Amino acid sequence: MSAVNPLPQPERRFMSGNEAVARGAWEAGCRVAAAYPGTPSTEILEYAATYADLYAEWSVNEKVALEVAIGASLAGSRSLCAMKHVGLNVASDALMTQTLIGVGGGLVVVVADDVGLSSSQNEQDSRHWGRFAHLPVLEPADAQEAYEMTREAFTLSEQFDTPVILRLTTRICHVKGVVVPGEREERPVLGFRKDPARMVMTPLNAGRRIPLMLQREEKLREFSEITDLNRIEDGKDWRIGFVTSGPTYLHILESFPDAPLVKLGLSHPAPLGLIRALAEKVEHLVVVEEVEPLLEQEIRAAGIPVHGKDLLPRMGELAPHVLRPAIRAFLGEAVEPEHAPRRTLEFTVPVKVFPRPPTMCVACPHLGIYYCLSKIKNTQIAGDIGCYTLGAGHPWNALDTCIAMGASMGVALGLDKGRSPADKDKRVIAVIGDSTFLHMGMQGLLNIVYNRGNVTILLLNNSTVGMTGGQEHPGSGRDIRGMEAPQVDFRKLVESLGVKPERIHEVNPYELPTLFKALREEVKVEDTSVIITNQPCVLTDRYSHQPPYAVDAELCTGCSNCLAVGCPAIAVTRRETVIKPNGSEKELTFVAIDSAACTGCDLCPGTCGPEAIRPLAEFNRAGARL
Numbered sequence: 001m002s003a004v005n006p007l008p009q010p011e012r013r014f015m016s017g018n019e020a021v022a023r024g025a026w027e028a029g030c031r032v033a034a035a036y037p038g039t040p041s042t043e044i045l046e047y048a049a050t051y052a053d054l055y056a057e058w059s060v061n062e063k064v065a066l067e068v069a070i071g072a073s074l075a076g077s078r079s080l081c082a083m084k085h086v087g088l089n090v091a092s093d094a095l096m097t098q099t100l101i102g103v104g105g106g107l108v109v110v111v112a113d114d115v116g117l118s119s120s121q122n123e124q125d126s127r128h129w130g131r132f133a134h135l136p137v138l139e140p141a142d143a144q145e146a147y148e149m150t151r152e153a154f155t156l157s158e159q160f161d162t163p164v165i166l167r168l169t170t171r172i173c174h175v176k177g178v179v180v181p182g183e184r185e186e187r188p189v190l191g192f193r194k195d196p197a198r199m200v201m202t203p204l205n206a207g208r209r210i211p212l213m214l215q216r217e218e219k220l221r222e223f224s225e226i227t228d229l230n231r232i233e234d235g236k237d238w239r240i241g242f243v244t245s246g247p248t249y250l251h252i253l254e255s256f257p258d259a260p261l262v263k264l265g266l267s268h269p270a271p272l273g274l275i276r277a278l279a280e281k282v283e284h285l286v287v288v289e290e291v292e293p294l295l296e297q298e299i300r301a302a303g304i305p306v307h308g309k310d311l312l313p314r315m316g317e318l319a320p321h322v323l324r325p326a327i328r329a330f331l332g333e334a335v336e337p338e339h340a341p342r343r344t345l346e347f348t349v350p351v352k353v354f355p356r357p358p359t360m361c362v363a364c365p366h367l368g369i370y371y372c373l374s375k376i377k378n379t380q381i382a383g384d385i386g387c388y389t390l391g392a393g394h395p396w397n398a399l400d401t402c403i404a405m406g407a408s409m410g411v412a413l414g415l416d417k418g419r420s421p422a423d424k425d426k427r428v429i430a431v432i433g434d435s436t437f438l439h440m441g442m443q444g445l446l447n448i449v450y451n452r453g454n455v456t457i458l459l460l461n462n463s464t465v466g467m468t469g470g471q472e473h474p475g476s477g478r479d480i481r482g483m484e485a486p487q488v489d490f491r492k493l494v495e496s497l498g499v500k501p502e503r504i505h506e507v508n509p510y511e512l513p514t515l516f517k518a519l520r521e522e523v524k525v526e527d528t529s530v531i532i533t534n535q536p537c538v539l540t541d542r543y544s545h546q547p548p549y550a551v552d553a554e555l556c557t558g559c560s561n562c563l564a565v566g567c568p569a570i571a572v573t574r575r576e577t578v579i580k581p582n583g584s585e586k587e588l589t590f591v592a593i594d595s596a597a598c599t600g601c602d603l604c605p606g607t608c609g610p611e612a613i614r615p616l617a618e619f620n621r622a623g624a625r626l
Ligand SMILES: Cc1ncc(C[n+]2csc(CCOP(=O)(O)OP(=O)(O)O)c2C)c(N)n1
Pocket: 036, 037, 038, 039, 084, 086, 087, 090, 120, 121, 385, 386, 387, 388, 405, 432, 433, 434, 435, 436, 437, 460, 462, 464, 465, 466, 467, 468, 537
């Protein structure tokens, strides 16, 4: 993406929901946007950063991102923060109090739920936060609505003096649709107005704000009945009527085009009057909402008979292939089993895609770490969230836990302190990435040091947020627009948190002997140690490619040691069972290196006793050694 958005205006554009949100925010005169990356919300800030007249930042975590947006709002600027669903758990501490304060400039909290767990540690329904924090929740059904509702969210925020939650799902974030953008609205910056009774949340002040917050929610409930954001759409088939919010609206139109429905854009507070009006006209009312039965419970509590999760699943997307058979069966119609559409080139060339488990990239700097960890015995390894979570899989099987961003630190200390007598010789190790460490790991390390933990921490510094597509962070030395920025020195940071200088090692993760030595030494020491890696992610421009390797088939003994590295450039060519002199069988696994993919990282040659892995330059075109 270029630093300056080239979008001429106005014209029809093909945009993802994430791009549409950024566009809507910019047009609404938003001046400050902050986020921590996370699928499926990451691109919102990447697009926002393309608007030169909008301040955009990667914050160190979602709570900080929300706090930056809160500060900017109180300063009188329209502001936005964006995060994935689990990010709002992190930010919620600030959210739950900000709801009492209200806003200066409009404040929009964009949260993207990964419905269907395409890339998340859990599935959550962020609409809960609207109920919990007494905040309005907007739910667009497609990219055009994502754009429009972002603009509308700023207006509502100022009109009702409230932060507004814009709830997206993966389908909205990533699916592209036609968007007709408008023009940027220049907004006056109102300025910060001192008002401690409103903004300093002492118990006394906070107590006085609670009734105001509840009154606001009631006003929003009345508004919800009359706003164009919510509407009844008539149908022809009155056997069943639907209540829908977010992308399920389109799924219903596709599956039951003749059914009447209530379409909710402002889904909390819900317009129960509007819903009752439809309920009275149809034989059955069914709520189609993804994940939790929130609307369903509210509608039932209002005395309106309704179906929902008794017919539809409580997890995953309610796409047409899920919706159609469930509703048809309920209507007593003949039901054909339906399958999820294949995510292949179904409509062009029928290709078969070989099922491929997620794995790390060729030459990933995390490979060497997991190679070593898989060889060290007697360990308990607390993992964390990032590309390195894949260390839990084949061939390393190296992680014992993975829970939440930064959790490896606390979990490792807990494993240490809570160990059973039988585990007294187990070495507790924690593995954490650089961005995760800055997000929420630092406090955990401080806690380990303070409580004299016997934990060896592997801090995998690859100078980027690899998992979410290579964003910058305070350890990368660049900001969201790629400009030079102050850079954290991890050794100094770790030392300042109290780790003894002699217990800190900086290692090149491609140097296996150094890595093994540092690990073996530190797991034996009864103290807190930190081993920091220092090589960049292969997919960044910081990585430098070296001449590739190939395998000399004449020398390869089929020992399969190199496969334990887990580099996808190394492939099995054949297996052979041989009988050993003692009569037992042994399986030999012969390999080849895909030299076009190999980056020459130098990791696997160190695992090959017979030195069969040689520079490609030593081979002729036919694959024979020169
Ligand atoms: C609370 C929360 N916010 C964001 C994410 C999305 N996410 C997953 S891993 C990750 C960071 C990975 O970066 P890093 O720790 O540097 O490891 P790498 O992937 O580069 O190896 C992020 C932002 C998340 N899972 N949870």
